[in-house]
Amino acid sequence: MNSPAQPAAKPEKIRCDACPVMCFVAEGRTGACDRYANEGGKIVRCDPITVLDRRLEAGGEIRPFLKDDWDGSVLAGDDLFVSAVGAGTTYPDFKPAPFIVSREVEGVDTVTVVTEAIYSYCGVKVKIDTDRHLGHEGAKVRAKGEVVGLVITSEYGSQMLSLGGVDHLTGGSKSEGRVTCDTLMALCNREAVELEIEDGATVVVQAGQPPIVDGKREERMRVGCGSATIGMFAGHWQGLVDEVVVVDDHITGVVSEHQAGKVIGWPDTGIRINGRRSTPGRYFQVAEPGLGWGGTDIEDPLSILGEWRAAKGATEGMTLLMVSTTGEHAAAYRLDAELRPQPVPLSPDLQETVDLIAENCEPALCTVMFTGGAGGSLRSGVTRNPVRLTRAVQGRRATVTVGGAECFVWPGGGITLMADVTQMPAQSFGYVPTPALVAPLEFTMPRADYVALGGHEGAIRALSDVLENGGEYGAEWRALPREAGRRAQPARGADATPDPKHRP
Template sequence: KGEVVGHVTTAEYGSQMLSLGGVHHLTGGSKKEGRLTLELMQLLGNKKPAECIIDGGASIVIQAGRAPIVNGVEEQRMRVGCGSAAVGIFARQFAGVADEVVVVDDHITGVLTQHQAGRCLDMAPSGIEMRGRKSTPGRYFQVANPGNGWGGTDIDDPLSIIEGWEEGVARPGLRLLMTSTTGEHAQWYVLDDQLQPVEQPMPAEVRRIVDRIGENCEPSLCTVLFLGGAGGSLRAGVSENPVLLTRAIKKALVNVTCGGAPAYVWPGGGITVMVDVMRMPDNSFGTVPTPAIVAPIEFSMRLDDYAALGGHTASVFPLEQALSRGAWQDDGAPLARQWQQIDAANPWPLAQPPMLG
């Protein structure tokens, strides 16, 4: 809708990371920017789909627990690793059935016979000469531009990243496999008398290895992590001396959860937490007109530890009373209360210490 709501950060093994929302977009720009940022954060936190357009890039639909949709195409596989990693993982299986294997990848393309894995298997050099920028032996950067083709590059013809073959090393009949890091693209070649790769039917034993590459790729998945801080008024609602709450958490006396889900507490000052929204109850996130996002957070501890950190012990009463009468004596029973099954992976909050950074 024309407003900036975040930015692209880094990538790890093909998983692209986005930073979306945050105070600079909520309150540091126009009123429309803040409103749309808040809408996006609430949608993502509540496990709903949200569409964004990357400047100069793709249109993406993000939804926690679902595969990303990029330019209208739903992604299927997360790659097993970069091209170098794939070579290392499957080198022993390739040896004996192929004379050279190139795993095409937009990050690091791997070449088996030059790679340390191929050398450890005493594989003979193939004489292949690659495009791109050579890193360590058997590893190449920038063989092509990023795109929707082979291995996340913009190429449709894998032979386009081969510059040539070294005479006296390459030989007619050499067997070459080119595959992507997910196994979704793969072709089999044999060098002719002019040292030109000629596509041939892929042998069954090679196809099994390519299929195994695909088998080792996990399904594509969007992970939404909520990052937020416990504000001053919130901490004052726990203790008359809020800094004691912060110190008790850092001493592992108080566990921190968000909707019952384990929360990672960032190092440094204050109480800044990060949590996987898939482990939180549905519709956990709300908003206030500030604009600001509102998320559940719980501090669990022993009663004597609560008293020691200056807690409001005069306001402590049993859970049964809160469920029947409300948070305060004259509130009445909560009318919108819902019972939800907790995530089986979430431990009871008092059964473990906080996840401290």
């Protein structure tokens, strides 16, 4: 009698040590982060390692990085840069970074230390080019109902948001941390995210794209405040109209009173503005902030005017142009017998001046700056004496990049950096469900300096060896142009062009 068939033994799960979550991963499956998988009983990185290649910018061929095809004859260290995208992690930090690459750059033996860093202390600074009021300074910013940041001080022609940070990632509820992490990763990967601002607007933000404010796509960043607009264009209006008011939430300008008008001999008109006069021709607080004319809440520009004064020069028949700082809003008027402005058609000559304002406005875009503190334990993957790395960066002996993109490193203690996400390869950012963001990070310095700061000298590998043999988390490669974020074409080997989110 045959014994009953025994069920096949399930493949044993193996533990992934690439982050603090320490997932047990079954064969052919990925961990919770979707970045690491169990392939044949080994933890591998799901995305290919990204090499930035200057030759591709000049239309050169994609270099064959696979061991069977590459003969080693086309390498030039200053052409190739091994980025951290797809490289793997240093976690649990004390071990050397996944790649410590030696290459010759302009005759100098140079080392680049490559790792995908796990950030709890990180966020994004978002610049939104618009004169529309999005929300008051300090207002909470929500994504999917969770608070993920706040409105910060506006800049010239732009509204600013600060999103993320350790307090939102780890200091609130689990839902707040998860949504914050998802929001940061989407923004850093140049995806569109809808944000709701407390007592303000709903805005769709996407790096390198125009903002969409309350369902309306922004086209222009204002040319300047109302005062600046008059300073630029007063001469264009002279002889075409008797008075010009440039409506602006911050500084509304009046050409007849403004110094620019005085210099060219503009006569008084007897106009009166309902606002707080700052200096001649410059008015604050003419209306509340909003989505109307010049970032105010008004739809009728005449609402900011008081009575015209005959004693100061107002007469019947005087003409008035009211225009916003983007040229999006414009209207012409003529004073009647009671010195009240009545609408008249905009003459072709005046329309040309409005078009000139619009022409001088830059396209409205969203800018997302990844901001992170790289001064923690990940430094141990670079050197056995972490503070020496910090000092090398502060002393500009070591250069920091994020996915090959140049960074601004803040002065003072630590390594606090900012980088433009549009300058990085697509999908450069990942996450771990602690929650925290994962970002590529590279430190580059002369080899002698690297050894002097206590670097992992025994882990240094020649560029040719790295390209031929890969690393701990795999040996799959893709080549991108050096300007990583702009003309990225994922590739593996000489001919193949697979999905960049490759899964085993």
